[in-house]
Amino acid sequence: MASVENVTLRLEGRITAHTARSIWRSALDTLESHPDRPILIDTSRLEYVDTVGVAMLFDLSRQWRPAGAGVVFQALPPNFASLLHRYDPAEFAIAVPARRHVGVFEHVGRSTVAQLRLLQELLGFLNLCKRALMRAATHRGTVAWTDVLDVATEVGAHAVPIVLLMGFLMGVIIAFEVGLVARQFGAIIFVVDGVGKAMLRELGALMTAIVLAGRTGAAFAAQIATQRVNEELNAISTFGLDPIEFLVLPRLLATVFVVPLLAVLADVVGLFGGALVMASTFNVSYLQFYSQLLKAVTAQDFVLGIVKAAVFGLTIAAIGCHRGFRTGAGPASVGLSATGAVVASIVMVVVIDGLFAVITT
Amino acid sequence: MDHPPNTRPAVGGAEKASQPAVSVRNLRMGYGTRVLLEDASFDVHPGEIVVILGGSGSGKSSLMKSLIGLHPPLAGDVLIRGVSLVRAVAEEKVALQRQLGVMYQSGALFGSLTVLENIRFPLDQFTDLSLEQKNLAARMLLQTLEMKQAETLMPGELSGGMLKRVAIARAMALGCDILLLDEPSAGLDPVTAANLDLTLLTLRKNLGVTLIVVTHELESIFAIGDRAIMLDPISRAIIADDKPTSLRDRSTDARVHQFFNRQPDKQRATEVP
Numbered sequence: 040m041a042s043v044e045n046v047t048l049r050l051e052g053r054i055t056a057h058t059a060r061s062i063w064r065s066a067l068d069t070l071e072s073h074p075d076r077p078i079l080i081d082t083s084r085l086e087y088v089d090t091v092g093v094a095m096l097f098d099l100s101r102q103w104r105p106a107g108a109g110v111v112f113q114a115l116p117p118n119f120a121s122l123l124h125r126y127d128p129a130e131f132a133i134a135v136p137a138r139r140h141v142g143v144f145e146h147v148g149r150s151t152v153a154q155l156r157l158l159q160e161l162l163g164f165l166n167l168c169k170r171a172l173m174r175a176a177t178h179r180g181t182v183a184w185t186d187v188l189d190v191a192t193e194v195g196a197h198a199v200p201i202v203l204l205m206g207f208l209m210g211v212i213i214a215f216e217v218g219l220v221a222r223q224f225g226a227i228i229f230v231v232d233g234v235g236k237a238m239l240r241e242l243g244a245l246m247t248a249i250v251l252a253g254r255t256g257a258a259f260a261a262q263i264a265t266q267r268v269n270e271e272l273n274a275i276s277t278f279g280l281d282p283i284e285f286l287v288l289p290r291l292l293a294t295v296f297v298v299p300l301l302a303v304l305a306d307v308v309g310l311f312g313g314a315l316v317m318a319s320t321f322n323v324s325y326l327q328f329y330s331q332l333l334k335a336v337t338a339q340d341f342v343l344g345i346v347k348a349a350v351f352g353l354t355i356a357a358i359g360c361h362r363g364f365r366t367g368a369g370p371a372s373v374g375l376s377a378t379g380a381v382v383a384s385i386v387m388v389v390v391i392d393g394l395f396a397v398i399t400t
Numbered sequence: 401m402d403h404p405p406n407t408r409p410a411v412g413g414a415e416k417a418s419q420p421a422v423s424v425r426n427l428r429m430g431y432g433t434r435v436l437l438e439d440a441s442f443d444v445h446p447g448e449i450v451v452i453l454g455g456s457g458s459g460k461s462s463l464m465k466s467l468i469g470l471h472p473p474l475a476g477d478v479l480i481r482g483v484s485l486v487r488a489v490a491e492e493k494v495a496l497q498r499q500l501g502v503m504y505q506s507g508a509l510f511g512s513l514t515v516l517e518n519i520r521f522p523l524d525q526f527t528d529l530s531l532e533q534k535n536l537a538a539r540m541l542l543q544t545l546e547m548k549q550a551e552t553l554m555p556g557e558l559s560g561g562m563l564k565r566v567a568i569a570r571a572m573a574l575g576c577d578i579l580l581l582d583e584p585s586a587g588l589d590p591v592t593a594a595n596l597d598l599t600l601l602t603l604r605k606n607l608g609v610t611l612i613v614v615t616h617e618l619e620s621i622f623a624i625g626d627r628a629i630m631l632d633p634i635s636r637a638i639i640a641d642d643k644p645t646s647l648r649d650r651s652t653d654a655r656v657h658q659f660f661n662r663q664p665d666k667q668r669a670t671e672v673p
Binding site: 055056057059060063064088089090091092093094095097098118119121122125126130131135136138367368369371372 | 511512514516523526527528529530533535536537539540541543544548551552554555556557572573574575576577602605606607
């Protein structure tokens with residue numbers, strides 16, 4: 040009820056996070072609708088306030104009012120009064136800065152710059168790896184071959200089932216798809232050429248690399264990223280050990296040796312898959328397939344595939360390790376490093392494959 | 401109309417004096433066949449600050465998890481204001497848990513949100529306050545915990561001590577009057593730890609908050625604890641439940657005396673030069 044001189048605002052009951060909204064708004068509306076009259080806030084029937092209730096009382100007390108029209112609390116319990124006096128309105132005058140939303144063009148620009156910076160860092164990292172490899176070649180005992188064997192087992196032996204499956208399916212799919220077209224032109228036998236060339240020169244190495252980018256690249260990144268977050272890399276350095284020699288070299292060597300072997304496996308089962316389709320669908324016997332295959336492919340095709348696989352393996356291992364080393368702070372960064380390693384590995388593998396295609400033609 | 405000046409209504413977290421805020425009844429706690437605590441019973445009364453302490457592996461943090469309903473006990477019960485948390489299901493359990501403000505040992509902040517957004521999170525999820533109202537409440541909490549300058553930082557940019565203080569602010573955001581804090585002052589420098597102790601005491605005095613604090617920081621225990629409950633990993637029982645000063649000065653249990661007087665094991669005492 041408004042008196043002649045002041046307006047009384049009565050707060051009563053429980054003001055909590057769950058009940059404050061409407062009370063808060065209503066109280067501010069009362070202040071706004073009587074800009075030139077003093078406001079008396081009667082808290083004599085206030086039963087309970089929580090931290091949000093305290094915020095409400097503070098907000099009411101800090102509202103700017105002309106002289107003679109200020110806000111006064113009546114019957115405010117001493118414990119609440121002491122709480123309110125801890126807060127200086129001046130410290131809450133500046134609004135909370137909103138999160139800046141980045142536009143599409145700015146995002147593209149920033150991402151491009153970030154990727155170029157990453158590429159530059161990767162080249163620097165590869166230089167460090169090269170030095171470590173040269174040191175390993177000239178100094179006995181640099182490489183922990185037991186570690187290389189452990190990594191090779193994990194990267195190679197444990198990846199055999201999925202590589203076999205992928206290779207087989209690749210051979211089947213190519214033979215089937217190309218065969219359907221070739222049959223129309225009476226050139227079914229030349230499907231063998233296509234399957235042979237494609238598997239040995241390209242798909243054996245490429246599909247193996249893509250599988251391992253997701254499996255091994257992510258694992259390397261996550262392992263080293265976790266070690267970085269746990270400060271294990273710092274511990275390795277303070278022991279006087281080179282983290283590149285200690286962690287990266289075994290992974291590089293293992294991957295370079297193992298990926299070509301896996302590619303060969305993929306080639307073999309891929310060719311078998313192709314032969315299976317040719318025999319079952321297009322009436323080309325296994326003997327005919329074999330005979331045509333020997334005419335179609337050369338040793339250079341096989342060697343090219345192996346060399347590509349080795350380069351892909353090196354790329355995947357280097358990128359995975361690099362992403363692990365540059366992990367930021369916090370647990371989320373491990374996942375980001377692993378994801379980044381997979382994407383970057385696949386992109387680089389495809390780019391390198393393109394370069395090989397240009398160079399070898 | 402003015403209220404008579406001599407009348408002061410009850411404020412803060414007023415509870416019926418007879419009903420404990422948290423009750424533990426015959427609690428048996430552990431993981432599988434590994435039992436950490438046998439037949440534990442205690443009450444925490446409204447407005448009380450109870451410190452749970454013990455040696456490494458005594459089950460302090462596991463007990464905390466049982467009190468907040470994260471880890472079901474092997475036997476026994478936990479009651480929040482007389483309502484069983486162990487036997488509660490679905491929505492009832494959620495409603496009970498929402499009465500508790502919890503600060504986890506490592507903070508458990510959400511890495512993709514800023515400090516202010518982390519504190520505002522419970523308000524965003526469970527209230528209909530406007531953004532300005534929520535921001536003000538969250539900023540005031542940060543001010544209380546001396547962290548206002550960090551409101552736009554991400555959790556990954558905070559030190560361990562800063563993480564804990566933000567986590568305490570988040571635990572307080574919904575105005576819960578039962579707070580459970582797991583090692584709140586571990587890793588804090590002495591001044592910050594002393595300020596935090598003062599903040600907790602102010603919360604209890606001004607808002608009537610009930611606090612259950614897991615810690616083995618002796619200074620904090622003596623500064624804030626109304627009662628100390630000590631767990632022992634070998635006997636798997638509560639071996640002390642009394643005022644910290646009483647335990648330090650008058651306990652006849654050698655383990656309790658050793659802990660509260662910060663003494664090394666007897667067989668190692670001779671190693672000291």
